[in-house]
Every structure is written in structure tokens, then in C-alpha cells.
Amino acid sequence: MTQPSQLPLLLEPEELLPLLSNPDILLVDLSRQEIYLQQHLPGAHHITPQQLMSGQPPAPGKLPPKAQIEQLLSSIGFTGDQHVVVYDDEGGGWAGRFIWTLDVIGHQQYSYLNGGLHAWLGHGLPVTAEIPPQPQPTQISVTIDTTPIADVDYIKSLLNTPDFVVWDARSPAEYQGIKVLAQRGGHIPGAINFEWTRGMDQQNHLKIRDDIQKLLADCGITADKTIVTHCQSHHRSGFTYLVAKSLGFKNIKAYDGSWSEWGNLADTPIEK
Template identity: 40%
Template sequence: MSHFLLRSIASLEPNLKTQISVISVVDYYELYQAGLKDAIVLDLGQAQTYSRGHLPGAVHLPVTRIVRQDGYATGLMPSKAALIELAREYGLCSGKTIYLYDDEGGGWAGRMAWILDILGVEKVVYIDGGLRAWMYAGYPLSSQREVPEASDAPEELNTYPCIQLEELQKVLEENQPLNLIDARSAGEYNGVRQFAQRAGRIPGAQHYEWTRAMRLDSDYTLRSLDVIRSELQTLYSDMSNQFVVYCQTHHRSGLSYLMCRLLGLNVRAYAGSWSEWGNNADVPIQND
């Protein structure tokens, strides 16, 4: 059982050294044209999409490298050994700025930002809208497969960004202050659509579907962060409380995590998400 259960989550310090920012494809293209230096560009999209065309210089990172399955729970944080090997193989802790994008509007890229928080990478930049925004703007694609460059890897991880089922259950039992975001569809949130043994949501969770944060009608870039903050303020009375995001597997909620980090909020992710919580008969659920 986690030692975090011995104290309130309000007493936990984020202790994150990673700086996460966002850049438009327009600004990124200008940087690339000027000669992007001391940077690693990671493509978290589908392998076949990468093969057809990707941002120039981008290295493909299969999303299977950033998830782990244990029973029903299919989106858990990878093991310490697996993450350290990933960091070594892709040079993630080489001190270079890491640029992230995917082909869907930020779910997998956001999860990767969460992984990089755990690894303690210093500087991470999300390429807003990813491949969709890049193509929408008409910029050229590359079909050249890039190979990652290995580097030293960290010996320890910062697991603060990951909250476990036992800790979350304790927080709910003790009615500790918490802003819980359910990033799934309205049907899943209300218990109408079922993808586990039980349907519904974690008690106290507010619904903010992951796609609500993006411009679905155009280039899949993030909507105004000021607008998103205002929308969250209508759901949560105290924005200084710790946020926890979840979905079914912490894929969709990857964008929710990234959104909260860009807003400067104290956020963690429940990677077990509903694939774990909804299949556990010993934890409470809420549905309509």
C-alpha cells in the first residue's frame, strides 16, 4: 500500500521539474525552417500514419511503450524498468527539448507528457493540433523514418503524477478536497454506455469530455486556455484543489492532463481509470 495513504493529498507537493508549454504549427514550422537544435520530436500517432507521412525529423514512438496491462486494467503506468529503458533508448533525458504530437488531437501526446513528468524531463513542448493541424496548414510531410538516439537514463522516477486506486479510494472515503475530471463520453459518465463490469463514474467526478478542449470543427488545436479555465471554474469551486483526471485507460484523459498542466493546475492522473475502477466490486460508483 502506498505510503501516500498516511497523509492528506493536500499535503503532497507536486515536485515537478518539467516545464510544459504549447507551440502552434506555424511557430514550430518557423523553428524547423531555421534549424531546430537540441530537440527531439516524438510522433505518438499510429505507425501506418507515420509511414505515410509525418512532421519532418519526427521519431515514431509506439504507444504500446507507454502503457501496461494488469488484468482488466489496460492503461497502467509501465514498470520502472520499462520507463528507464524507454528513456535510454529514445534519449529522453539527454537535456534536449522534447516536442510532442500525435494524429488525433492530443490524447496520446498528453499521456506522453505525463510519462515525461514521471521521468523528470526538463522541457516539453506540445505541438498544438499535431498532424491534423500540420496538414490543415498545408505544411510538407516527410516519409523518412527517423531513428532515435540513445542517452543516459534516470535511476529514479517521480511517481507523484500517478495516483493509485488505493490512494484515490482513501481520498474519497475521507472526503478530502479533490477536483476529479471524467474525460469520457457523456454516455460512459452517466452509465448508459458500459465498457466494464459496472457502468457509471467515480463518485464526485465532474464531466469534461476530452474533445471539449479542442477545435473539432477545424484543426484539432486546443481552444483558448482562458475559456477552458472559465469552464472548469463553473464545475469546481476551488481551483487550488488537486485535480485528478481519468477516462477508460488514461488515453483520452492524457489530453485532460496536458490541459491542466498548461493551465498551471496541480494535476495527477489515475492511470487505472475506469478499466480498473469499473471492474472492482469493492469501490463505490455513481451513475444516473
């Protein structure tokens, strides 16, 4: 049997099935709560997406305080030694956001259940409504590594440089400034719009598309660039961050302030 430490980033449903009872696996569900209460993978602990965000306007998607992260991880029995397997019910946005959070605290042992709950159910694998026992709270102290985080000053400093790409995961209407969800609409100058759901295979249980690398390359999003991905609140860009990681992109960061910050500042450059 494959040891948890040897698991790939993208874990297929049939690969995860024999590992469900492995004590070295911490299974985390980021589905909507009503879905989790109806059906989830056996043994999965639930996290609400709001627990991954600061919730503070105007940029509620920013990384929460260190103490909030520690409390969250303690509540699911995280020790720092487990291999975390994460999934959601939407194709990877919130799961990717949690993986980004693990990167921020320097925890590198994780996998994404490719396609999440959709793929698990699509393969006819078992689910339950039974809530697992509340784990014994753990004493967790994390260190924040800012390497995976991009902020306004970082992005401004790299604009118009040839090896820098902003990957905008929002809808074309948001990107073009037609749909405005902040004081100002539009996009970061030079940003490439590749809307997040385009990376999901709608015919294969929302798994990451097999041809995703070519689709991105055709847009100019390639492994040799420094890439910052964002959306409105770093939810949709959780998935695009995950995709970049799955392709082995080394220089990938997420802008957790996202458009809710950039579009509400008076001095940030904007294109339409």
C-alpha cells in the same frame, strides 16, 4: 531565435517550424503507425501508444515498468537534456499521455504541438514519409516520481472533501453507466464529466479551445482544487491532464488505473 529551454508548453505550428533542425529538440510522433509511415514532421521519431502502457489486465493503461520506460526512451535517442516536442494525430490524447510520462520521470523540458498533425497540415507546413535515421541508443536510468500519479487509495482518501475533484474524461454514456466497459459501470462518486473532445476546437485544427478555462470553471474544475483525471485507460485523460497543465493547474494528477481498474474492483464506490 527562441531557445528550446524558453519554449512554452503549448507550441504553435509556426513556432515549431524554424526549430525542426535544432539538435536540442527531440521531436516525438504518437500518431497511428500507418499515418506516421505516410506523413510526419521531418525528423520526428515514432512511438506507438502501447509502449507507454503496461498492457497488463485488468488495467492495461497503468504506467509500464521502469525498465520498459528506459528502453523506450533509449530507442528514440532521449538523453535527458533535450527539449521534447510531442504530437499525435488525434488532438492530444497520446501526446498528453507521453507528457504525463515525462512528468513521472521528472523531465520538465517539453512542449505539445498545439493541435498536433491536424494543425501542422492545416497550416500547410511540410511533412515527409522519410524515416529519420535510428538514433544511437542512449544509456538512460530514470527515477519514478509518483507525484503525478493517483491510485485507488489516494482517491478514496479524498472523496467527499471540498477541494478535491475527479475529472472524468469519458463519454457521458460511460459516465452514466449506460455504456459499460468493466465489470461495473458508472462513475467515481462526485466525479465531474467533461468529455475529452469538448476541449478541442473543431473549427481550428483540434487545437485546445481558447475558452477552455471558462468551460471547465463552469463545471467546477478550477486551479484551486486538487484534480485527478481519468478515462478508461488513461489515454483520453492524457489530453485532459495536458489541458490542466496548459492552464497552470498545480495540483493535477492522473489515475492511470482509470475505469478499467476502478470498475473491475469489488469494493470501490460507484455512482450512476
